[in-house]
Amino acid sequence: MYNFDEIIDRHNTNCIKIERCQELFGTRDILPLWVADMDFRTPDFVLDAIKQRLEHPILxxxxxxxxxxxxxxxxxxxxxxxxxxxxxxxxxxxxxxxxxxxxxxxxxxxxxxxxxxxxxxxxxxxxxxxxxxxxxxxxxxxxxxxxxxxxxxxxxxxxxxxxxxxxxxxxxxxxxxxxxxxxxxxxxxxxxxxxxxxxxxxxxxxxxxxxxxxxxxxxxxxxxxxxxxxxxxxxxxxxxxxxxxxxxxxxxxxxxxxxxxxxxxxxxxxxxxxxxxxxxxxxxHGETWRCEMLNYVQKNIDYVADFLKTNIPQIVPMLPQASFLLWLDCRKLGMESDELHRFFALKAHLGLNKGTIFGAGGEYHLRLNVACPQSVLQTAMQQLLSSVRSLNV
Ligand SMILES: Cc1ncc(COP(=O)(O)O)c(C=O)c1O
Missing domain, CATH: 3.40.640.10 (Type I PLP-dependent aspartate aminotransferase-like (Major domain))
Structure with a gap:
Protein backbone atom coordinates (compact mmCIF):
# COMPACT_ATOMS: atom_id res chain seq x y z
CA MET A 1 0.00 0.00 0.00
CA TYR A 2 1.31 3.42 -0.92
CA ASN A 3 1.07 6.24 1.60
CA PHE A 4 -0.84 9.29 0.38
CA ASP A 5 -1.27 10.73 3.88
CA GLU A 6 2.32 11.92 4.10
CA ILE A 7 2.66 15.70 4.32
CA ILE A 8 5.60 16.88 2.25
CA ASP A 9 6.88 20.41 2.63
CA ARG A 10 7.25 21.89 -0.86
CA HIS A 11 8.81 25.18 0.28
CA ASN A 12 12.24 26.01 -1.17
CA THR A 13 11.60 23.98 -4.34
CA ASN A 14 10.41 26.92 -6.48
CA CYS A 15 7.05 25.20 -6.57
CA ILE A 16 4.57 27.37 -8.51
CA LYS A 17 1.67 26.45 -6.22
CA ILE A 18 3.49 28.15 -3.31
CA GLU A 19 5.73 30.74 -4.91
CA ARG A 20 3.00 32.54 -6.86
CA CYS A 21 0.56 32.87 -3.93
CA GLN A 22 1.56 36.40 -2.97
CA GLU A 23 1.15 37.59 -6.55
CA LEU A 24 -2.18 35.84 -7.20
CA PHE A 25 -3.89 35.81 -3.82
CA GLY A 26 -2.31 38.84 -2.18
CA THR A 27 -0.93 36.79 0.71
CA ARG A 28 1.45 33.96 1.51
CA ASP A 29 -0.65 32.94 4.49
CA ILE A 30 -2.69 30.50 2.48
CA LEU A 31 -3.26 26.79 1.88
CA PRO A 32 -2.43 26.43 -1.81
CA LEU A 33 -5.02 24.17 -3.44
CA TRP A 34 -4.83 25.40 -7.00
CA VAL A 35 -2.16 24.40 -9.63
CA ALA A 36 -3.06 20.94 -10.96
CA ASP A 37 -0.16 18.94 -9.62
CA MET A 38 -0.41 16.62 -6.64
CA ASP A 39 1.03 17.09 -3.18
CA PHE A 40 1.69 13.34 -3.12
CA ARG A 41 5.22 11.99 -3.41
CA THR A 42 6.12 11.29 -7.05
CA PRO A 43 6.16 7.47 -7.08
CA ASP A 44 9.41 5.79 -6.07
CA PHE A 45 9.70 3.81 -9.29
CA VAL A 46 9.99 7.15 -11.13
CA LEU A 47 12.40 8.68 -8.62
CA ASP A 48 14.50 5.49 -8.61
CA ALA A 49 14.82 5.47 -12.40
CA ILE A 50 16.14 9.03 -12.24
CA LYS A 51 18.45 8.30 -9.31
CA GLN A 52 19.84 5.31 -11.14
CA ARG A 53 20.63 7.44 -14.17
CA LEU A 54 22.33 9.94 -11.88
CA GLU A 55 24.76 7.22 -10.86
CA HIS A 56 26.40 7.93 -14.20
CA PRO A 57 28.38 11.15 -13.97
CA ILE A 58 27.68 12.56 -17.45
CA LEU A 59 24.35 14.09 -18.42
CA HIS A 285 5.58 -0.08 -12.97
CA GLY A 286 2.75 2.35 -12.30
CA GLU A 287 -0.53 0.46 -12.40
CA THR A 288 -0.87 -0.31 -8.69
CA TRP A 289 0.18 3.19 -7.71
CA ARG A 290 -2.28 4.70 -10.21
CA CYS A 291 -5.21 2.66 -8.85
CA GLU A 292 -4.39 3.38 -5.22
CA MET A 293 -3.92 7.08 -5.95
CA LEU A 294 -7.32 7.23 -7.68
CA ASN A 295 -8.98 5.45 -4.75
CA TYR A 296 -7.45 8.00 -2.40
CA VAL A 297 -8.52 10.92 -4.58
CA GLN A 298 -12.04 9.49 -4.76
CA LYS A 299 -12.17 9.41 -0.96
CA ASN A 300 -11.03 13.03 -0.87
CA ILE A 301 -13.74 14.02 -3.34
CA ASP A 302 -16.37 12.16 -1.32
CA TYR A 303 -15.11 13.75 1.88
CA VAL A 304 -15.33 17.31 0.49
CA ALA A 305 -18.70 16.67 -1.16
CA ASP A 306 -20.17 15.27 2.07
CA PHE A 307 -18.67 18.05 4.16
CA LEU A 308 -20.09 20.75 1.91
CA LYS A 309 -23.51 19.13 1.71
CA THR A 310 -23.76 18.87 5.48
CA ASN A 311 -22.08 22.09 6.54
CA ILE A 312 -21.91 24.56 3.65
CA PRO A 313 -24.77 23.72 1.26
CA GLN A 314 -24.31 27.13 -0.39
CA ILE A 315 -21.27 25.62 -2.18
CA VAL A 316 -22.14 22.86 -4.61
CA PRO A 317 -19.35 20.73 -6.13
CA MET A 318 -19.66 19.23 -9.60
CA LEU A 319 -18.80 15.58 -9.01
CA PRO A 320 -16.00 14.67 -11.42
CA GLN A 321 -15.76 11.37 -13.28
CA ALA A 322 -12.04 11.91 -13.78
CA SER A 323 -9.07 13.65 -12.20
CA PHE A 324 -8.53 15.43 -8.92
CA LEU A 325 -10.20 18.79 -9.52
CA LEU A 326 -13.46 19.86 -7.92
CA TRP A 327 -15.43 22.58 -9.65
CA LEU A 328 -17.27 24.47 -6.94
CA ASP A 329 -20.43 26.41 -7.70
CA CYS A 330 -20.50 29.18 -5.11
CA ARG A 331 -23.28 31.37 -6.50
CA LYS A 332 -25.43 30.86 -3.39
CA LEU A 333 -22.80 32.71 -1.37
CA GLY A 334 -24.06 35.77 -3.24
CA MET A 335 -20.67 37.25 -4.18
CA GLU A 336 -19.30 38.45 -7.51
CA SER A 337 -16.34 36.44 -8.86
CA ASP A 338 -13.59 38.81 -7.65
CA GLU A 339 -15.14 39.16 -4.23
CA LEU A 340 -15.50 35.39 -3.98
CA HIS A 341 -11.85 34.84 -4.84
CA ARG A 342 -10.79 37.45 -2.29
CA PHE A 343 -13.07 35.92 0.34
CA PHE A 344 -11.49 32.48 -0.13
CA ALA A 345 -7.95 33.90 -0.13
CA LEU A 346 -8.09 36.54 2.56
CA LYS A 347 -10.83 35.25 4.89
CA ALA A 348 -10.61 31.47 4.54
CA HIS A 349 -6.88 31.52 3.63
CA LEU A 350 -7.46 29.09 0.80
CA GLY A 351 -5.86 29.46 -2.63
CA LEU A 352 -8.18 28.08 -5.33
CA ASN A 353 -8.29 28.84 -9.05
CA LYS A 354 -10.69 31.63 -9.91
CA GLY A 355 -13.52 30.31 -12.09
CA THR A 356 -13.51 33.18 -14.56
CA ILE A 357 -10.07 32.23 -15.91
CA PHE A 358 -11.78 29.16 -17.41
CA GLY A 359 -13.95 31.45 -19.54
CA ALA A 360 -17.70 31.72 -19.94
CA GLY A 361 -19.55 29.62 -17.38
CA GLY A 362 -16.77 30.08 -14.82
CA GLU A 363 -18.49 32.98 -13.06
CA TYR A 364 -19.17 32.29 -9.35
CA HIS A 365 -17.00 29.18 -9.50
CA LEU A 366 -13.68 28.16 -8.02
CA ARG A 367 -11.54 25.10 -8.78
CA LEU A 368 -10.26 23.07 -5.85
CA ASN A 369 -7.39 20.60 -6.22
CA VAL A 370 -7.99 17.63 -3.89
CA ALA A 371 -4.79 15.69 -4.69
CA CYS A 372 -3.35 16.23 -1.23
CA PRO A 373 -3.38 14.40 2.10
CA GLN A 374 -6.90 14.25 3.48
CA SER A 375 -5.79 15.99 6.68
CA VAL A 376 -5.00 19.08 4.58
CA LEU A 377 -8.50 19.05 3.14
CA GLN A 378 -9.95 18.69 6.63
CA THR A 379 -8.08 21.81 7.71
CA ALA A 380 -9.23 23.59 4.54
CA MET A 381 -12.88 22.69 5.13
CA GLN A 382 -12.73 23.91 8.74
CA GLN A 383 -11.20 27.22 7.62
CA LEU A 384 -13.91 27.56 4.99
CA LEU A 385 -16.69 26.73 7.41
CA SER A 386 -15.67 29.31 9.97
CA SER A 387 -15.34 32.05 7.36
CA VAL A 388 -18.71 31.19 5.77
CA ARG A 389 -20.32 31.20 9.22
CA SER A 390 -19.03 34.72 9.74
CA LEU A 391 -20.99 35.78 6.64
CA ASN A 392 -24.38 34.72 7.95
CA VAL A 393 -25.63 33.57 4.52
C1 LIG B 1 -6.35 19.73 -19.91
C2 LIG B 1 -4.89 19.98 -19.62
N1 LIG B 1 -4.02 20.01 -20.62
C3 LIG B 1 -2.70 20.22 -20.41
C4 LIG B 1 -2.20 20.44 -19.13
C5 LIG B 1 -0.76 20.72 -18.93
O1 LIG B 1 0.01 19.97 -19.81
P1 LIG B 1 1.58 20.18 -19.92
O2 LIG B 1 2.10 20.40 -18.54
O3 LIG B 1 2.07 18.90 -20.52
O4 LIG B 1 1.81 21.35 -20.83
C6 LIG B 1 -3.10 20.43 -18.05
C7 LIG B 1 -2.62 20.71 -16.69
O5 LIG B 1 -3.36 20.95 -15.79
C8 LIG B 1 -4.47 20.20 -18.30
O6 LIG B 1 -5.37 20.15 -17.31
Missing part, protein backbone atom coordinates in the same frame (compact mmCIF):
# COMPACT_ATOMS: atom_id res chain seq x y z
CA UNK A 60 25.14 14.44 -22.10
CA UNK A 61 22.95 14.61 -25.23
CA UNK A 62 20.78 11.53 -25.15
CA UNK A 63 18.41 9.70 -27.46
CA UNK A 64 15.02 8.47 -26.28
CA UNK A 65 15.41 5.04 -24.74
CA UNK A 66 14.64 2.38 -27.35
CA UNK A 67 11.67 1.17 -25.29
CA UNK A 68 9.96 4.55 -24.78
CA UNK A 69 7.62 4.27 -27.77
CA UNK A 70 6.89 0.56 -27.25
CA UNK A 71 6.00 1.01 -23.61
CA UNK A 72 3.88 4.11 -24.33
CA UNK A 73 1.99 2.35 -27.12
CA UNK A 74 1.32 -0.67 -24.92
CA UNK A 75 0.06 1.45 -22.04
CA UNK A 76 -2.37 3.36 -24.26
CA UNK A 77 -3.53 0.22 -26.08
CA UNK A 78 -4.14 -1.65 -22.82
CA UNK A 79 -5.74 1.16 -20.86
CA UNK A 80 -7.82 2.72 -23.58
CA UNK A 81 -8.51 -0.15 -25.96
CA UNK A 82 -6.94 1.77 -28.79
CA UNK A 83 -5.20 -0.17 -31.46
CA UNK A 84 -2.67 2.52 -32.29
CA UNK A 85 0.49 1.94 -34.28
CA UNK A 86 3.87 2.79 -32.90
CA UNK A 87 4.79 5.05 -35.81
CA UNK A 88 1.85 7.33 -34.94
CA UNK A 89 3.63 8.36 -31.76
CA UNK A 90 5.88 11.38 -31.41
CA UNK A 91 7.42 13.16 -28.43
CA UNK A 92 6.27 16.67 -27.52
CA UNK A 93 7.82 18.75 -24.76
CA UNK A 94 4.53 19.41 -22.93
CA UNK A 95 0.93 19.24 -24.03
CA UNK A 96 0.24 22.96 -23.90
CA UNK A 97 3.24 23.60 -26.18
CA UNK A 98 1.89 20.73 -28.33
CA UNK A 99 -1.44 22.55 -28.68
CA UNK A 100 0.37 25.69 -29.76
CA UNK A 101 2.47 23.72 -32.28
CA UNK A 102 -0.67 22.13 -33.71
CA UNK A 103 -2.31 25.53 -34.11
CA UNK A 104 0.77 26.89 -35.84
CA UNK A 105 1.09 23.84 -38.10
CA UNK A 106 -2.50 23.37 -39.17
CA UNK A 107 -4.05 26.85 -39.17
CA UNK A 108 -3.26 30.31 -40.49
CA UNK A 109 -3.53 33.75 -38.93
CA UNK A 110 -7.20 34.74 -38.76
CA UNK A 111 -8.54 31.17 -38.90
CA UNK A 112 -11.12 30.28 -36.30
CA UNK A 113 -10.43 27.77 -33.56
CA UNK A 114 -13.24 26.45 -31.36
CA UNK A 115 -12.89 25.74 -27.65
CA UNK A 116 -15.59 24.63 -25.22
CA UNK A 117 -15.59 26.74 -22.06
CA UNK A 118 -15.46 26.66 -19.18
CA UNK A 119 -12.18 24.95 -19.98
CA UNK A 120 -8.50 24.74 -19.08
CA UNK A 121 -7.46 28.36 -19.62
CA UNK A 122 -4.26 27.88 -21.71
CA UNK A 123 -6.59 26.77 -24.54
CA UNK A 124 -7.60 30.43 -24.92
CA UNK A 125 -4.01 31.65 -24.81
CA UNK A 126 -2.64 29.28 -27.45
CA UNK A 127 -5.35 30.42 -29.85
CA UNK A 128 -5.19 34.15 -29.18
CA UNK A 129 -1.43 34.45 -28.75
CA UNK A 130 -0.92 32.83 -32.13
CA UNK A 131 -3.17 35.32 -33.88
CA UNK A 132 -6.05 32.91 -34.48
CA UNK A 133 -9.67 33.81 -33.77
CA UNK A 134 -11.16 32.22 -30.67
CA UNK A 135 -14.70 30.87 -30.99
CA UNK A 136 -16.41 29.61 -27.84
CA UNK A 137 -18.93 26.78 -27.85
CA UNK A 138 -19.98 26.97 -24.22
CA UNK A 139 -20.85 23.76 -22.38
CA UNK A 140 -24.25 23.45 -20.75
CA UNK A 141 -24.76 22.30 -17.20
CA UNK A 142 -27.31 19.52 -17.11
CA UNK A 143 -28.20 17.54 -14.02
CA UNK A 144 -24.99 18.47 -12.23
CA UNK A 145 -22.63 17.77 -15.11
CA UNK A 146 -21.48 19.44 -18.30
CA UNK A 147 -22.78 18.36 -21.68
CA UNK A 148 -21.89 19.69 -25.10
CA UNK A 149 -24.19 22.10 -26.90
CA UNK A 150 -24.17 20.67 -30.42
CA UNK A 151 -26.75 23.13 -31.81
CA UNK A 152 -24.64 26.06 -30.66
CA UNK A 153 -21.56 24.38 -32.14
CA UNK A 154 -23.17 24.07 -35.58
CA UNK A 155 -24.24 27.71 -35.42
CA UNK A 156 -20.77 28.91 -34.46
CA UNK A 157 -18.97 27.10 -37.28
CA UNK A 158 -18.16 29.31 -40.26
CA UNK A 159 -16.12 28.88 -43.43
CA UNK A 160 -13.12 30.16 -41.45
CA UNK A 161 -13.33 27.45 -38.77
CA UNK A 162 -10.37 25.08 -39.07
CA UNK A 163 -9.80 23.43 -35.74
CA UNK A 164 -11.46 22.45 -32.46
CA UNK A 165 -9.57 21.83 -29.22
CA UNK A 166 -11.26 19.14 -27.17
CA UNK A 167 -10.55 18.58 -23.48
CA UNK A 168 -11.11 14.84 -23.07
CA UNK A 169 -11.72 14.17 -20.17
CA UNK A 170 -12.77 17.66 -19.27
CA UNK A 171 -11.01 20.09 -16.96
CA UNK A 172 -12.45 21.71 -14.81
CA UNK A 173 -15.74 19.76 -14.87
CA UNK A 174 -14.23 16.27 -14.76
CA UNK A 175 -16.55 14.89 -17.46
CA UNK A 176 -15.51 11.65 -19.12
CA UNK A 177 -17.17 12.25 -22.49
CA UNK A 178 -18.93 9.10 -23.62
CA UNK A 179 -18.70 7.46 -27.04
CA UNK A 180 -22.11 8.78 -28.18
CA UNK A 181 -21.19 12.38 -27.37
CA UNK A 182 -17.81 12.06 -29.04
CA UNK A 183 -19.30 10.40 -32.11
CA UNK A 184 -21.79 13.23 -32.48
CA UNK A 185 -18.95 15.74 -32.16
CA UNK A 186 -16.97 13.81 -34.76
CA UNK A 187 -19.92 13.84 -37.17
CA UNK A 188 -20.24 17.62 -36.91
CA UNK A 189 -16.50 18.14 -37.38
CA UNK A 190 -16.51 15.76 -40.33
CA UNK A 191 -19.43 17.61 -41.95
CA UNK A 192 -17.53 20.90 -41.71
CA UNK A 193 -14.02 19.51 -42.24
CA UNK A 194 -12.67 20.65 -38.87
CA UNK A 195 -9.49 19.13 -37.51
CA UNK A 196 -9.75 18.05 -33.87
CA UNK A 197 -6.93 18.43 -31.39
CA UNK A 198 -7.79 16.20 -28.46
CA UNK A 199 -6.01 16.91 -25.18
CA UNK A 200 -6.24 13.62 -23.27
CA UNK A 201 -3.85 14.39 -20.42
CA UNK A 202 -6.49 13.35 -17.84
CA UNK A 203 -7.29 10.05 -19.60
CA UNK A 204 -5.55 7.82 -17.07
CA UNK A 205 -7.40 9.34 -14.13
CA UNK A 206 -10.96 8.07 -14.54
CA UNK A 207 -12.24 7.72 -10.99
CA UNK A 208 -13.65 4.55 -9.41
CA UNK A 209 -17.09 6.19 -9.15
CA UNK A 210 -17.33 6.82 -12.91
CA UNK A 211 -19.64 4.60 -14.89
CA UNK A 212 -17.92 5.59 -18.13
CA UNK A 213 -14.47 4.58 -19.29
CA UNK A 214 -12.23 6.99 -21.14
CA UNK A 215 -12.91 7.03 -24.88
CA UNK A 216 -10.11 8.14 -27.15
CA UNK A 217 -11.65 10.68 -29.53
CA UNK A 218 -9.57 9.44 -32.48
CA UNK A 219 -11.05 5.98 -31.94
CA UNK A 220 -14.73 6.91 -32.36
CA UNK A 221 -14.82 6.70 -36.16
CA UNK A 222 -12.64 6.13 -39.20
CA UNK A 223 -12.91 9.85 -39.96
CA UNK A 224 -11.84 10.78 -36.41
CA UNK A 225 -8.81 8.52 -36.63
CA UNK A 226 -7.61 10.35 -39.74
CA UNK A 227 -8.49 13.86 -38.55
CA UNK A 228 -7.33 14.05 -34.95
CA UNK A 229 -4.14 15.12 -33.28
CA UNK A 230 -4.16 13.42 -29.86
CA UNK A 231 -1.97 14.44 -26.95
CA UNK A 232 -1.35 12.19 -23.96
CA UNK A 233 1.12 12.14 -21.11
CA UNK A 234 2.09 10.23 -17.98
CA UNK A 235 2.98 13.55 -16.34
CA UNK A 236 -0.29 14.35 -14.62
CA UNK A 237 -1.30 10.89 -13.45
CA UNK A 238 2.16 10.07 -12.05
CA UNK A 239 2.75 13.53 -10.60
CA UNK A 240 5.82 14.43 -12.59
CA UNK A 241 4.73 17.40 -14.75
CA UNK A 242 8.03 19.15 -14.06
CA UNK A 243 9.77 16.53 -16.20
CA UNK A 244 7.80 17.48 -19.30
CA UNK A 245 7.21 14.17 -21.04
CA UNK A 246 4.23 14.08 -23.39
CA UNK A 247 3.42 12.56 -26.74
CA UNK A 248 1.47 13.31 -29.86
CA UNK A 249 -0.42 10.56 -31.66
CA UNK A 250 -1.29 11.17 -35.29
CA UNK A 251 -2.62 8.37 -37.47
CA UNK A 252 -2.87 10.39 -40.68
CA UNK A 253 0.53 10.19 -42.33
CA UNK A 254 0.26 13.51 -44.12
CA UNK A 255 -0.71 15.37 -40.94
CA UNK A 256 2.00 13.54 -38.99
CA UNK A 257 4.69 14.56 -41.45
CA UNK A 258 3.43 18.13 -41.48
CA UNK A 259 3.60 18.22 -37.67
CA UNK A 260 7.06 16.64 -37.62
CA UNK A 261 8.30 19.15 -40.20
CA UNK A 262 7.05 21.98 -38.02
CA UNK A 263 8.88 20.61 -34.98
CA UNK A 264 12.06 20.06 -36.97
CA UNK A 265 11.93 23.50 -38.53
CA UNK A 266 11.53 25.01 -35.07
CA UNK A 267 14.43 22.85 -33.82
CA UNK A 268 12.25 21.31 -31.15
CA UNK A 269 14.42 18.36 -30.38
CA UNK A 270 12.42 16.20 -28.04
CA UNK A 271 12.76 15.61 -24.36
CA UNK A 272 15.25 16.01 -21.58
CA UNK A 273 17.31 13.09 -20.38
CA UNK A 274 14.90 12.21 -17.56
CA UNK A 275 11.62 12.63 -19.45
CA UNK A 276 11.87 9.36 -21.38
CA UNK A 277 13.21 7.39 -18.43
CA UNK A 278 10.47 8.64 -16.15
CA UNK A 279 7.71 7.92 -18.65
CA UNK A 280 9.03 4.43 -19.23
CA UNK A 281 9.31 3.69 -15.50
CA UNK A 282 5.82 5.04 -14.87
CA UNK A 283 4.20 3.00 -17.64
CA UNK A 284 6.16 -0.14 -16.72
Missing amino acids: GYTLPSPDFATVTRQWIATHHDWNLRQEWLGFVPGIVPGLAFAIQTFTHAGDEVIVQPPVYYPFFNVVKNNGRTLVCNQLIENDGKYVMDFEDLEQKISDKTRLLILCNPHNPGGRVWNRDELQRLAQICEKHNILVVSDEIHADMVLPSSRDRHTVFADVSAWAEQNTITFMSPSKVFNMPGLISSCSIIANEQLRLQFQRFLEASEIQGGNIFAYLAAEAAYN
